Amino acid sequence: MQVVLDRTGCIPLWRQIFAEIRRNIVNGMLGAEYRLPSSRELSEELGVSRNVVMESYDQLLAEGYVYSRSGAGTYVCAGLQAEYKVSAAADSRESAAKKKYRISFRTGIPDLSMVPVTKWLKAYKNVMHEAPDKVFDYGQPEGTLELRQALAAYLGRVRGTAAGPENIIITNGAAQAFNLLAAATAPEDYLLCENPLSCGLLFTLEKSGRKIETVPVDEQGIKTEMLPSQAPRLIFTTPSHQFPTGSVLPAARRNELIKYAESHDAYIVEDDYDSEFRYSGNPISSMQAMHPQRVIYVGTFAKTLLPAVRLGFMLVPDALRHQLLAAKYASDISSALPEQLTLAELIRSGAYAAHIGKMRKLYREKRNLLVAALEEHFPGSVQIAGDSAGLHLMCSFRGISIDDNMLERIENAGIQVETVSRHAIGAEQKGKYANALLFGYGNTPREDIGKGIEVVAKILKSR
Amino acid sequence: MQVVLDRTGCIPLWRQIFAEIRRNIVNGMLGAEYRLPSSRELSEELGVSRNVVMESYDQLLAEGYVYSRSGAGTYVCAGLQAEYKVSAAADSRESAAKKKYRISFRTGIPDLSMVPVTKWLKAYKNVMHEAPDKVFDYGQPEGTLELRQALAAYLGRVRGTAAGPENIIITNGAAQAFNLLAAATAPEDYLLCENPLSCGLLFTLEKSGRKIETVPVDEQGIKTEMLPSQAPRLIFTTPSHQFPTGSVLPAARRNELIKYAESHDAYIVEDDYDSEFRYSGNPISSMQAMHPQRVIYVGTFAKTLLPAVRLGFMLVPDALRHQLLAAKYASDISSALPEQLTLAELIRSGAYAAHIGKMRKLYREKRNLLVAALEEHFPGSVQIAGDSAGLHLMCSFRGISIDDNMLERIENAGIQVETVSRHAIGAEQKGKYANALLFGYGNTPREDIGKGIEVVAKILKSR
Numbered sequence: 001m002q003v004v005l006d007r008t009g010c011i012p013l014w015r016q017i018f019a020e021i022r023r024n025i026v027n028g029m030l031g032a033e034y035r036l037p038s039s040r041e042l043s044e045e046l047g048v049s050r051n052v053v054m055e056s057y058d059q060l061l062a063e064g065y066v067y068s069r070s071g072a073g074t075y076v077c078a079g080l081q082a083e084y085k086v087s088a089a090a091d092s093r094e095s096a097a098k099k100k101y102r103i104s105f106r107t108g109i110p111d112l113s114m115v116p117v118t119k120w121l122k123a124y125k126n127v128m129h130e131a132p133d134k135v136f137d138y139g140q141p142e143g144t145l146e147l148r149q150a151l152a153a154y155l156g157r158v159r160g161t162a163a164g165p166e167n168i169i170i171t172n173g174a175a176q177a178f179n180l181l182a183a184a185t186a187p188e189d190y191l192l193c194e195n196p197l198s199c200g201l202l203f204t205l206e207k208s209g210r211k212i213e214t215v216p217v218d219e220q221g222i223k224t225e226m227l228p229s230q231a232p233r234l235i236f237t238t239p240s241h242q243f244p245t246g247s248v249l250p251a252a253r254r255n256e257l258i259k260y261a262e263s264h265d266a267y268i269v270e271d272d273y274d275s276e277f278r279y280s281g282n283p284i285s286s287m288q289a290m291h292p293q294r295v296i297y298v299g300t301f302a303k304t305l306l307p308a309v310r311l312g313f314m315l316v317p318d319a320l321r322h323q324l325l326a327a328k329y330a331s332d333i334s335s336a337l338p339e340q341l342t343l344a345e346l347i348r349s350g351a352y353a354a355h356i357g358k359m360r361k362l363y364r365e366k367r368n369l370l371v372a373a374l375e376e377h378f379p380g381s382v383q384i385a386g387d388s389a390g391l392h393l394m395c396s397f398r399g400i401s402i403d404d405n406m407l408e409r410i411e412n413a414g415i416q417v418e419t420v421s422r423h424a425i426g427a428e429q430k431g432k433y434a435n436a437l438l439f440g441y442g443n444t445p446r447e448d449i450g451k452g453i454e455v456v457a458k459i460l461k462s463r
Numbered sequence: 464m465q466v467v468l469d470r471t472g473c474i475p476l477w478r479q480i481f482a483e484i485r486r487n488i489v490n491g492m493l494g495a496e497y498r499l500p501s502s503r504e505l506s507e508e509l510g511v512s513r514n515v516v517m518e519s520y521d522q523l524l525a526e527g528y529v530y531s532r533s534g535a536g537t538y539v540c541a542g543l544q545a546e547y548k549v550s551a552a553a554d555s556r557e558s559a560a561k562k563k564y565r566i567s568f569r570t571g572i573p574d575l576s577m578v579p580v581t582k583w584l585k586a587y588k589n590v591m592h593e594a595p596d597k598v599f600d601y602g603q604p605e606g607t608l609e610l611r612q613a614l615a616a617y618l619g620r621v622r623g624t625a626a627g628p629e630n631i632i633i634t635n636g637a638a639q640a641f642n643l644l645a646a647a648t649a650p651e652d653y654l655l656c657e658n659p660l661s662c663g664l665l666f667t668l669e670k671s672g673r674k675i676e677t678v679p680v681d682e683q684g685i686k687t688e689m690l691p692s693q694a695p696r697l698i699f700t701t702p703s704h705q706f707p708t709g710s711v712l713p714a715a716r717r718n719e720l721i722k723y724a725e726s727h728d729a730y731i732v733e734d735d736y737d738s739e740f741r742y743s744g745n746p747i748s749s750m751q752a753m754h755p756q757r758v759i760y761v762g763t764f765a766k767t768l769l770p771a772v773r774l775g776f777m778l779v780p781d782a783l784r785h786q787l788l789a790a791k792y793a794s795d796i797s798s799a800l801p802e803q804l805t806l807a808e809l810i811r812s813g814a815y816a817a818h819i820g821k822m823r824k825l826y827r828e829k830r831n832l833l834v835a836a837l838e839e840h841f842p843g844s845v846q847i848a849g850d851s852a853g854l855h856l857m858c859s860f861r862g863i864s865i866d867d868n869m870l871e872r873i874e875n876a877g878i879q880v881e882t883v884s885r886h887a888i889g890a891e892q893k894g895k896y897a898n899a900l901l902f903g904y905g906n907t908p909r910e911d912i913g914k915g916i917e918v919v920a921k922i923l924k925s926r
Binding site for chain 1: 464465466507508509510572575576577580583584587588591592595596598599600601602629631633634636638639642646650663666667670671672750765769770772773784786789790792793794795796798800801802882905925
């Protein structure tokens with residue numbers, strides 16, 4: 001049985017599971033009398049809560065796709081299969097195709113039409129013609145010295161970080177950095193996160209098997225007065241543009257967080273994912289610069305260049321370096337060498353910084369279009385947060401109650417938006433953001449922004 | 464303190480740690496009175512046994528680089544530091560440089576001078592000019608459909624595997640496949656391995672925190688009559704060319720292994736790393752073809768094309784697919800898209816198969832040169848195993864006792880060879896292979912093979 005879940009869209013997971021199983025039944029992949037996995041098994045397999053699976057099974061039962069034998073499981077009903085069995089390949093294509101949106105406000109994605117292809121290809125080609133032993137062999141787990149040197153100099157200049165090449169580890173995007181950090185903790189350690197936080201990050205941390213505790217955020221980021229007395233091993237935070245709320249952590253809280261880490265022998269993971277794109281106010285220096293031996297700085301090229309090459313990095317304190325290198329080696333030996341060397345060349349030549357400068361202008365323009373459209377279509381009823389930086393902003397709507405039906409209508413209109421609540425943990429925090437939506441604008445064409453908001457406004461105001 | 468270990472060479476780990484710490488003391492990175500980490504701490508950090516660290520500390524103590532205060536740790540002695548403090552960057556270069564060998568018989572590495580650069584670049588360039596949404600975005604955790612389709616067809620043809628694109632997961636080399644497989648087991652599960660086995664694989668599996676049991680191998684591969692009664696979750700095996708001994712698992716043992724897995728609800732991980740290069744005898748079909756729902760087939764492009772792009776794959780039974788996809792997503796979301804699409808194009812066009820055919824001829828020639836050189840320099844005293852396939856062979860020497868001193872002299876002569884015992888677990892198995900060496904020939908230039916064996920022979924026969 002093939003269940004493809006889209007964890008980036010706004011359709012609730014139970015509904016996606018329901019639709020996927022129904023699809024498998026109708027296309028004949030699951031024949032009559034096929035026994036579905038138990039809700040416990042499927043929840044483990046898919047990495048979702050058991051309640052979510054049970055809700056989808058209830059719906060399948062209610063709509064007559066399956067029946068249950070008491071104490072013996074859930075079975076596919078007969079007579080539902082379409083005449084033909086589609087090929088698995090066509091089937092996969094279908095799942096992929098159904099995720100196409102007419103207009104997408106997906107978060108955390110740069111403008112893919114602006115990837116500097118020509119410059120990349122030129123550097124890549126030069127790299128591939130260097131000495132075979134340098135480019136084609138396995139690399140070192142920490143990454144190539146070329147990239148680490150270029151990056152150390154660049155980050156020191158633009159982010160004020162304090163780290164030499166020997167404290168940098170190249171990873172497959174920020175995601176792998178989080179995975180390695182969690183993997184390098186002991187089973188009895190626990191991880192502390194902001195709430196809400198990126199549901200992708202949460203998924204990665206949960207898979208590590210470590211216990212997770214959360215601290216709520218407010219308009220100023222993580223509420224440091226609520227830090228727990230029992231010491232966590234790692235504290236995951238997004239100080240320069242909290243995900244998803246967009247708040248900026250003020251200096252006083254940064255100090256408190258560092259003091260807390262120091263006195264509890266914990267480490268702060270500074271996820272600086274959006275810091276390159278700042279549109280107003282002073283640049284905020286990194287927490288890593290404040291205390292390089294207590295802060296692990298995580299960055300990615302997914303948002304400054306493109307996600308597809310899977311390159312990111314972390315700046316690590318001396319005390320953690322060996323453990324993290326061992327975790328990286330055990331994970332996949334090293335990241336791809338030709339792409340590391342290509343990136344090093346783009347950073348050294350200044351092409352990377354120039355690209356970011358150009359994109360910052362473009363994203364500011366898109367942000368302005370988005371803010372103007374929101375104010376036009378929701379006069380006096382929208383509160384915008386997090387628009388001073390990054391590739392998305394958060395909208396809270398007054399006098400509008402957003403429900404599943406509205407979200408489904410937005411989806412059916414071909415528009416992709418994200419709820420804030422899907423990034424929140426627990427009923428209380430989910431409730432707090434029940435009327436908030438996220439609008440990413442990185443990869444949204446300028447001409448789609450106004451059109452998309454117009455459609456969303458019609459649906460949200462239609463009752 | 465920076466300790467760079469070379470897990471692929473033949474210098475014992477304790478000696479490497481000793482040399483690295485000495486280097487750090489002499490270059491001033493570790494000043495006088497610096498307190499070294501405890502042997503327990505350092506062994507954890509480096510992922511080596513505590514005995515190994517203790518041995519290196521004893522040596523430092525004996526040579527007067529450190530002194531110990533009873534019950535208070537180990538400290539760096541004064542007056543040993545060179546005048547200047549080398550920069551960390553220069554330091555890293557130095558470590559990298561010292562790993563250069565004049566002649567290398569490293570195992571598991573293809574001929575890097577033969578990478579089909581022009582074809583790769585042409586396909587890569589075409590891919591990078593496809594639609595931005597297709598090439599530049601995050602990919603799916605299972606990999607692109609293009610590559611999975613091309614691979615399913617290719618593997619079915621050449622390896623007789625039974626898997627559609629929906630049962631393939633693209634990984635960052637075989638290493639990541641092993642990491643994900645171990646990560647997807649439960650903490651109480653245990654893993655069963657061959658002994659000896661690749662020390663890189665062992666490192667990855669140990670890092671998962673799962674318990675590991677071993678079964679010895681003989682001239683016919685894993686000794687199936689010694690399979691334990693308590694069921695493991697995963698059984699790691701290399702049936703087509705056992706690493707490192709080179710034996711081929713006969714049909715009867717394959718059957719027994721599969722029956723065992725079936726009756727114990729375990730899964731077999733068939734690491735088919737070397738199967739593309741077979742020089743004599745009939746091609747051996749994969750175990751996956753015998754029982755696709757009990758066998759996970761792991762392959763890599765590191766040995767057929769190049770290690771640097773970090774691409775591999777696994778064919779997975781339906782029952783494990785979701786868990787493994789979740790593990791891959793949590794690990795790094797997806798593998799790099801441009802390189803997946805490039806590879807798909809090379810497989811589809813037949814360029815990949817043609818390259819393998821060409822390389823098979825070249826490797827056969829190198830193998831013949833190596834066998835001839837061994838027989839010339841060790842007449843009547845060498846027994847060669849595993850030379851019918853792959854990129855390395857195993858030599859057992861009669862009447863020669865290989866010791867650390869000989870290995871160091873080989874190393875000092877600029878020649879890289881590997882012992883078999885470093886891939887073995889436990890004194891008994893290590894002892895069994897005490898007189899055996901591995902000679903890889905994939906990346907050894909033809910003209911170096913005879914020269915290298917001549918030098919090794921002189922050293923081995925010199926007392």
